[in-house]
Amino acid sequence: MTSLMDTSKAGSGRVVISVDAMGGDHGPWTVVAGIARSARKNPELDFILHGPEPELTRLVARRRALRGRCTIRHAEGVVAMTDKPSQVMRHGRDTSMWSALESVREGEATVAVSCGNTGALMALSMIRLRKLPGVNRPAIAILWPSRNKQGFNVMLDVGADIRADAQDLLQYALMGASYARNGLALPCPRIGLLNVGTEEHKGRAELKEAHDLIEASARIGQYSFVGFVEGGDIPGDRCDVIVTDGFTGNVALKTGEGTASLIGDFLRQAFAFSPLSRFASLLAYTSLQRLKKRIDPRRVNGGVFLGLNGTVVKSHGSADATGVSAAVKLAYELARTGFGDRLAARVASAAELAQDAPAARAVQNDG
């Protein structure tokens, strides 16, 4: 281990993020460029960076912003995008991903960030960080551009697990509310349960059961429940948090991304059509950049793993430096607000209250 971090700065409001330098499509150069960008913006941010030491030392030394703020932890192995989660769980001890989670497990860092293989990252997170008491299935939550005031909705689960029963969906509602409160600064988030219609008689049996459970826990969870919502409400303003199973959420996420990308291509083609349209696109440049910025997937880069002892942010594998920096920013926000502890307290008191039900008790914490 090479410590490039000035230890005299420890304590005193500093936030340490554990970063997996490997496993992304563009390699460690991009990750180091991303964290350097974040370091410039947030002076109280420090890093523990995991990967092959000689290469990382070289890359970090070139970044002035990282001087004295980045500890390198050597890890020889890299989890490839094609590796099966089960194999990584058995043979992945020497990987940078494993090492990055270890820093959170040991309490050296509050949040881990990785651009690597999602399935492997979730599997390792489950065995190394373990599930919070009261949580059956952890979930991955993402931010989705929307018509809401805050500009984003939270959706979960987008692919931690392909199944979810009514109890799991209730846990997702509690965790999603907590995330929206801390990540989007919404005191009382509006929760919607994804279905194929808004009428209460529609949909699968487990959704009707989940509807009633989530409705009954609104006071405990400090959210308001708007009932069933539809796919069109994911980018809409009927609610702030969309609760669904990981299969449906994953399909919705990828459909939305694919649709946005298709429209972007059509827009480029429309403006490349003729000399006049190319001239128009020059004049429209600022307007188009403004649009691009609003729907740029790099700005909302980072799926958050919820329901574990520790927070993990999964960045897109294809993230560039801007994308990595957005994921680090999200990790920083969650670490700074003490999100992990608040979520744990929230889930624990909900589980406790569910056991004590119907005795009504006041919930004190605001996680």
Add this chain to the structure above:
Amino acid sequence: MTSLMDTSKAGSGRVVISVDAMGGDHGPWTVVAGIARSARKNPELDFILHGPEPELTRLVARRRALRGRCTIRHAEGVVAMTDKPSQVMRHGRDTSMWSALESVREGEATVAVSCGNTGALMALSMIRLRKLPGVNRPAIAILWPSRNKQGFNVMLDVGADIRADAQDLLQYALMGASYARNGLALPCPRIGLLNVGTEEHKGRAELKEAHDLIEASARIGQYSFVGFVEGGDIPGDRCDVIVTDGFTGNVALKTGEGTASLIGDFLRQAFAFSPLSRFASLLAYTSLQRLKKRIDPRRVNGGVFLGLNGTVVKSHGSADATGVSAAVKLAYELARTGFGDRLAARVASAAELAQDAPAARAVQNDG
């Protein structure tokens, strides 16, 4: 019944479409305007129009294109968007929707078109037209703007039923292939099965079973099977037909529509931002219109109910005259190519072959 149709023209390659004039958000004026537009474009097209006779007679009389080509069938009742399907099934005999399906049931028209309540239309179609032999669950198929040569992919089911087992998904593959062959003129469509990853070990158990069934029937169904696809492939070019259950398909459809609509709004806001951007939007007008046309939902208006004795096209409830005309055009294409009979033959021979399996037999029809 008032016959405004010139009966001497019957036979001789004419195509009759049965149209429910009521139940859409914009009333019968819009429906009549839409079919008049279709009538001008397709001289061999005739209509049977269902709804309150006095009003329809007045509306039709004003349209020169419909002169001698539109029979009005009186129906007093209207199915509202809020009516429950079960109620419509019991008490809907006097409605224009019921009457429109009756024309297909009686063989007067080949295809029915309605802008009304989807759930009620599917429920009535099931009891009045009945399922094709060998089909357990009918499906709703839609066209989705894509990167494909033909500009569209077929996706089914988008909401006829919230459940689908492996056998149902196989039927959807066969019906979707038939629709792509007749509706998009693709001799050997590529079928993809929607999942959360493309690896064969991923996803729910019924999807793995469906994967093998669809793969094994590729020769019989005259399609090629590309295996599992993801949400991002719905607007992509990896396949021509996306097979999924009605719950997932409905969420994906509405998520895609919602995302496209959000981006459209952002685009308008970006161009309205400043005097310069408003000036740029004037110059970019043609380019933006070109984009709008490619993603205009009215151009692909029409979900097709597959697996019934007769074809039903469901238009968007909010369709304007352009949208109604697009739905009628789709109905006309399907009627003209004898799609219904071909689909029935295809499904029947697949069912028969499944019974005879593993004896290999050649399939002659090309439906």
